[in-house]
Amino acid sequence: MYLTYLFGESGDFISLELWTSIFTLCNLVILFFVMKKLLFKPVKKMIDSRQQEVDDMYANANQDKEAAAQMKTEYEEKLAKASEQSAEMLKDATRRAQKREEEILREAQEQGGFAAMTDGEISALTERCMDNCMKTYLPQGQAAASRESYLSARNRQEAAAVVMDVARELRLSQFAPAAEELRFAPGGPLPPIEYRAKTGSGLLTGQIDRVDTYEADGRRYFRIIDYKSGSGTTTFSSIESLFNKEEKDRAKAVMQVFMYCWMYAHLTENKGKTIQPGIYYVRSLFADPFDPSVYHRIERGKSEKVEDFSGYAQAFEEGLRGCLDEIFNPEIPFTQTPTGKACSYCPFKGICGK
Numbered sequence: 041m042y043l044t045y046l047f048g049e050s051g052d053f054i055s056l057e058l059w060t061s062i063f064t065l066c067n068l069v070i071l072f073f074v075m076k077k078l079l080f081k082p083v084k085k086m087i088d089s090r091q092q093e094v095d096d097m098y099a100n101a102n103q104d105k106e107a108a109a110q111m112k113t114e115y116e117e118k119l120a121k122a123s124e125q126s127a128e129m130l131k132d133a134t135r136r137a138q139k140r141e142e143e144i145l146r147e148a149q150e151q152g153g154f155a156a157m158t159d160g161e162i163s164a165l166t167e168r169c170m171d172n173c174m175k176t177y178l179p180q181g182q183a184a185a186s187r188e189s190y191l192s193a194r195n196r197q198e199a200a201a202v203v204m205d206v207a208r209e210l211r212l213s214q215f216a217p218a219a220e221e222l223r224f225a226p227g228g229p230l231p232p233i234e235y236r237a238k239t240g241s242g243l244l245t246g247q248i249d250r251v252d253t254y255e256a257d258g259r260r261y262f263r264i265i266d267y268k269s270g271s272g273t274t275t276f277s278s279i280e281s282l283f284n285k286e287e288k289d290r291a292k293a294v295m296q297v298f299m300y301c302w303m304y305a306h307l308t309e310n311k312g313k314t315i316q317p318g319i320y321y322v323r324s325l326f327a328d329p330f331d332p333s334v335y336h337r338i339e340r341g342k343s344e345k346v347e348d349f350s351g352y353a354q355a356f357e358e359g360l361r362g363c364l365d366e367i368f369n370p371e372i373p374f375t376q377t378p379t380g381k382a383c384s385y386c387p388f389k390g391i392c393g394k
Contacts, residue, residue: 154207166203170196198322202267205320205330215252215263222248224303233303237364248300249320263316264304264349265332266297271323275335275343279355283363288379293319294334298356301349315349 148165151157157165174192210216224230225245232243250265272293281287282295297317305315318332335343336352346352366372376392383389 154203154210157207159204159207162203162207163200166200167196170199198269201322202320214254214256215261216254217250218253219251220249222251224248230307233306235361235364237361237368239365239368239370244303246300246303248304251304252318259314261314261316262304262310263318264297264300265318265320266293266300267320267322268293269322271321272319274319274321274331274333275337277337279352279359282356283359286378288381293321297334298349298352299360302353302356302360305349305353312350314347316347317349 148154148157151161154162206217222229223245224232224247226232226243228245232245235242235244248264249267252263252265254261273289273291274294276282276291276294282291282298284290294317297319301315301317304310305313317334319334320332324330334346336346337343377383
């Protein structure tokens with residue numbers, strides 16, 4: 041019974057009926073057209089619409105990128121133009137300030153110079169000069185912020201101290217200021233100093249804050265003055281210590297003023313001249329007595345004043361060349377400083393993570 045049900049009366053495993061097959065085929069055709077109408081076209085339309093949105097998005101992104109690039113170019117051009125205008129305005133203001141200061145200094149010279157003026161006359165002259173600077177660099181009517189007011193008052197105080205100290209020196213010392221802000225640079229008042237290291241060569245530039253001079257017995261003497269806004273030492277233990285980057289309390293100010301002395305001594309007209317270094321820590325100007333001289337500590341409790349840089353010039357040049365050779369040697373990698381104190385004011389400490 042079961043086999044008859046499974047295979048049919050004829051015993052065939054598969055049998056085909058024509059009308060059933062035609063009916064099934066018609067159902068498939070009808071189903072295809074219905075799905076094409078109701079499913080395929082909407083889906084294709086949705087896909088095309090989505091593709092168009094993606095294409096539009098990329099097109100808009102490219103347009104925005106081009107617009108951003110154009111805006112950046114315009115911004116950089118405007119910024120460059122503004123920088124040029126600001127630089128020109130600053131130059132103009134500087135020229136006007138210097139002209140007025142020259143007039144004030146000429147007036148002081150007519151009164152016999154700083155050495156012949158009283159402290160009251162010098163203070164009044166300094167105030168007039170500072171007033172002129174404030175009017176030049178800060179337009180009248182501009183409201184000064186509290187910090188600007190504080191810095192202005194502090195600058196006045198420090199300027200008065202510097203001028204008064206110069207006047208005091210002129211009364212007691214043979215030296216007299218001969219030049220200020222003397223630059224070693226291409227196109228500057230003095231040419232840069234060419235150096236040759238083992239791995240290459242280059243130019244050393246810098247700016248000396250003040251050069252003093254006096255003549256005696258037909259010989260000219262110089263003094264190089266470097267101003268420092270903070271406080272520090274004017275004593276060093278050895279030339280080697282000035283270049284020792286591992287030394288925590290290295291006398292950096294002494295190294296800098298020695299650098300200026302070395303550069304100044306390299307000028308042809310200064311060969312063989314006596315050059316004395318000096319450091320003015322502005323915060324120490326009010327100390328009594330004030331001594332800007334540089335001292336070499338021979339031993340504990342014993343130091344000698346550096347009267348002539350020439351006695352230290354050769355050792356300093358050797359240390360400087362060794363330092364430059366190390367800096368430009370491609371085989372010596374740059375490493376973090378061993379002293380954390382040097383990181384206190386470094387703008388890159390957040391990058392190196394020292």
